[in-house]
Amino acid sequence: MAQNARLAALTDELIHSILKFDPHTNKQAYKHAKDIASKGLRAHQYARTNQFDVQSSFTGLEEKFRVLNRDDLADALDVRVKEINQRRGKWIPEFLSLLLQLSDRPTENSDVGALELLRPPSPPPELTWKQILEEDPYSDEEIWKDIDYGGESSEDEFFKKKQKGKGTRATSVEEDDTYDPEACVVLVDVEVMKELEESQFWTYELRDEEEKVEITELQAVRETLFMLAGLQSSLYLNDKQSNSIRVNHKYVFGHAMQKTADHLLAQLADIGRALYRLRQWIKRPSSLPLVQTFEAAVQKRLDEYDRMLANLQHLYLVPKAPISVSLLELHDQIRTGSRPILRLAQLVEDIEPQLLVNPFVHLETLFDQISLAQMTLEKDVFDFLSCVFFECLQTYLKPIRRWMESGELGLNDETFFVFENDSSSEVSSLWHDRFVLRRGQENALRSPTFLQPAAHKIFNTGKSLVFLKELGIYGAGLNSSEPEPRLDHETVCGISSEMPLSPFPELFQAAFQTWISTKYSFASTVLREHLFSECGLMRVLGHFKTLYLSANGSIFQDFADAIFKRMDEGQRGWNDRFLLTELARGIFTPALNRTHADKIVVRSVRSKARNQFVKGLGNVYIDYALPWPIMNIIQRSAIPIYQQISTFLLQTYRIKYLVQRVSPRSIQAIGNTRLRQLSYRLRQRLIWFTDILRSYLSEAVIDLSTEDMIVAMKKADDIDEMASIHMKYVARLQDQALLSENLKPIHKAIIQILDLGVTFAVAHSSRAMPTRTSATRPALSSRAVSSSKTSKFSKSSRRKSVIPAIVEDDSSDSDSDDEEADEGAGSKAPAASSSEESVEVLEKEFGRLLPFVTAGLKSVGRVSAEPAWEMLAERWGWEERKGARSFG
Structure with missing residues (x-):
């Protein structure tokens, strides 16, 4: 009701501004004019301005000015269009469109010199000390005169009046506002400093090569956590050329056998070596969206792993209760917590040479590794890799979604298995000749293997939409009211703590077919009914x-x-x-x-x-x-x-x-x-x-x-x-x-x-x-x-x-x-x-x-x-x- 009242008031104001007469003098004419205005406003559908058409119009105007030898006008227009496009606002296309509609023979009526009138005045120059001293110089005698800091001032008078008005007790600040700076200096405990210097085992200088430095188990734990986080450590040596990590054997434990400790540290170094190579791979970004998504998913898992290491460090640095420091216990914790990410690191190492040739090989390998983890009952690896897989799959689903919803293909998208073979083909062979499936060696479909059972249905859905566009009935009831089902780990595999009983490929195919059916049924049904009813196939x-x-x-x-x-x-x-x-x-x-x-x-x-x-x-x-x-x-x-x-x-x-x-x-x-x-x-x-x-x-x-x-x-x-x-x-x-x-x-x-x-x-x-x-x-x-x-x-x-x-x-x-x-x-x-x-x-x-x-x-x-x-x-x-x- 408020909206209708507002529209009625605006309509009255519009009629008053156009007709210029009092409605009380001629009520019938006023009522007739109001009815006409209300019908026109009610029937009109206000559509947003197409910003791309506006930009094309300005580009065409600029080219027209240059053809007509008005480069000055074209340059001025180009500068101002770029300036206004840098500003953010949803009504900018409407403003530009209004300017286009108001333009009247710009090549004849426009004067570039008039733009100077619109230029804002230049700001005054910044005031400098040089200008101040030139106007009011000071003498050397006055600047070195002493100031009587103890003299009475207006502030003192105000303070005295305030004391007289209120009888308050003197504070310590009022008695003496000075303090001793030495009271702020904390004395250094020499024993603590000595203990701290002794704990820096890496600063010890060895007299000969055979000499060993004895370290504590807590120091080894700290160095191990540093190494696993990708930081420099003294207990482990990092060879950047071969991307490997090995144990520095000049450090020994005083309470353990050397071979036992070396074996334990070597196993931790192997874990760190795999993680270090994974971190190095992340630092070499790719330009392909599919690989970029995979890199982001790996980086996310590395961040989560680093948080787990930080929690372990916090456990040893600020323990809530007395704990025993055990490198063997740390080894068990690291081995258990690193198992999923180590499987991911091995996967990256295996597929890295193939990513340039096959940009979705990581999806196929992840799919196979998830099935393998399910068969070997590795629940943590199954959940870990499944989440990575579905995150990476969302990027591959984008061209599929665009193809199945609008019948459009991305520009030069070599990763999608559908491409336009002949855009100029006749409509009589549109279905069979215009679009084809991308195939590789041995006529194999260029798509992930787990999507190939549904590839033809995806292909036909997009072609159905293109067919409907050619028939001129695209958009007529094709928007499904059914929401798109989610395709993630929770939807496909469930949220149970137990391993799903059904094989992962079957679970995925069932969920993917449900996802496709929401887009496939509408287009194919509309096209099928049109062929039978309107085109008369039978x-x-x-x-x-x-x-x-x-x-x-x-x-x-x-x-x-x-x-x-x-x-x-x-x-x-x-x-x-x-x-x-x-x-x-x-x-x-x-x-x-x-x-x-x-x-x-x-x-x-x-x-x-x-x-x-x-x-x-x-x-x-x-x-x-x-x-x-x-x-x-x-x-x-x-x-x-x-x-x-x-x-x-x-x-x-x-x-x-x-x-x-x-x-x-x-x-x-x-x-x-x-x-x-x-x-x-x-x-x-x-x-x-x-x-x-x-x-x-x-x-x-x-x-x-x-x-x-x-x-x-x-x-x-x-x-x-x-x-x-x-x-x-x-x-x-x-x-x-x-x-x-x-x-x-x-x-x-x-x-x-x-x-x-x-x-x-x-x-x-x-x-x-x-x-x-x-x-x-x-x-x-x-x-x-x-x-x-x-x-x-x-x-x-x-x-x-x-x-x-x-x-x-x-x-x-x-x-x-x-x-x-x-x-x-x-x-x-x-x-x-x-x-x-x-x-x-x-x-x-x-x-x-x-x-x-x-x-x-x-x-x-x-x-x-x-x-x-x-x-x-x-x-x-x-x-x-x-x-x-x-x-x-």
Whole structure:
């Protein structure tokens, strides 16, 4: 309420300053003005000024002044901007922004000379003794006159009046304010001084090298504590070149055996040597943040260790109760208290040569040493190294946190395992090409080994945020209200005094997965929902199934029949891409609707020869314009496989289309009984073969694989998993549809069988309609014509895997071709006899190729454990055996 009242008062003051009239004279106008002002102020959102934009603006102004030859103005502006930036204040960007907005053609209206008016006046010069003496010199006679310190002064008069006013007792100070300076001097105890000098054993001068100096155990304790703290001591010698510490053997104990004492001191020197090397390593700082954090953690542990040594010194210097001085007891205390830091010192010594190559090797080594300490039940070492590990891990988590929260990478951060490979890559390949994982030798991921199980999830989270930024929906509900869980020793290992039962790697992975889930789930969920709802991923997959995989058989049949009709008309432009595109859009519109049907583009490869065989259908393929977010899932490499499957389906449709045009009634009209039986048999076998193939492709391959893919796609968490599912789906389609490279011989044999159907249809059309002109007769391909010139129908001259073509007889406009065919055959046979032999050749070629296909499918089916191939081989083999019994 106080805030609203304050805003109302300020609004009234603003209206008074602008309107300049009394509200009591015109209440309606005043009320209207107040409503307008209140609405404007309430709706306005005051955002802070962007300080970087302000700095950029001033930099641009300075460059502009120099370009316009106003260096004086640019220099003045630069000096004052730097001066104001040195001052601290949160409103400085607003002040600078206000100055920018108030500026009016500074190059024309600005005068640098006017700045002198703003310069504050110079302070007066400092007064010196020379100036004082010049104005009021003193004489030498006056300066040496004695002063009467005992004379009465105004102070004395005041003191006397005060004494008269109050009768007080005289104090000792009033009686005599002088004192003896010798009373402040403390006399030196000669015995204490002598004892102190005798305790300085290091000042003793030895007469010869073999002479020893006897010291007390308390002195040895003090020297040992000095040595462990990194200070100079006489009992231990420090070799700075080799970074080693050894015992000075010229000092001995009078109450202990020399060898025993030397052994004890040598063990303490070993501890001090490791600590000294650790202290020396700290003095060589690194420039890498990760190593700097590790150095700070080590320095912190050294400070704690020094405090422990200081407490021991205090125990011996100022004991609260009488204690026994024992170097052996000190050794036990030092060995117990130094065990964790000695383990850390050994770790630093081992990894020091590798830090320049692998800046996070200390994290990996700490992780391994923590696991080892847990297995050996060293609780103090486990807690000590665990705390160091989590302190160092926080620095490595900073780029991970920035990547997973904002999708940003640090500038030239070589320690992070994600880097931008191609910033100019197309958005259609953003997910797969723009960012990659940093890898080292042997393709190993450049990250700590304990983080590698979660590396892909971290990688995908950042890419999801970049993806959302490209979609323009970044920031919409992405800020998780759930606080970030802590990742430290207390959270992961607990605060119990006992060793945790679960292995440390499992504890860490569980805590780290919890830490990641707070950042991963939001971005991936929002992106996944957008792809499904806004981009229509499932709808696009359904369109692909309709276009390429014959999901709607009737529409695909209409499209195939339209293409076959244009092929059979014999026109050279039957595969014109513009006409085929319009044809495809018109046919597929009922299934896809007009908007999506307009994305269909039919492309074709022009061929000089009019190819009527099934391979010619491979020159026609369908494209579909995908939105760029979907192209990151349905990648470009998958489109040719879709087109191969579509072509294979068109080829099977083509054979069924041609063979069905050979009606049983036209075969029944054949006068030759043998030829009629062969034609019935071949027609039935070709239809049976193509029906089984179409059924296999549609039901066993496409439907089952698509159903599994849809189920897996709905469960996918991110684009990476979606793209992987789709690529596996496409690879499975290619493999089961017999289109993969290792099944190429089997596919080639199937295509040859399909080409037999084309040859049979053309042969029957040529025999049944001899009166048609070549313009109305189905056009033979160049392959058929060339084969007709060289084929011989005698069994001895047939070549293996050659599909014979039928020579067109009784044609009025192909006499030259007939003559060439007669020359190739040796002698011209009667029409009926030639047709009978040609159909018999086709029948035998079919009987040769089919066993090869079935045997190959059974073989690869057993090797690859693919039951679909064996099922297809069994169906073809069973029908073949049944047909052989029926027609045998």
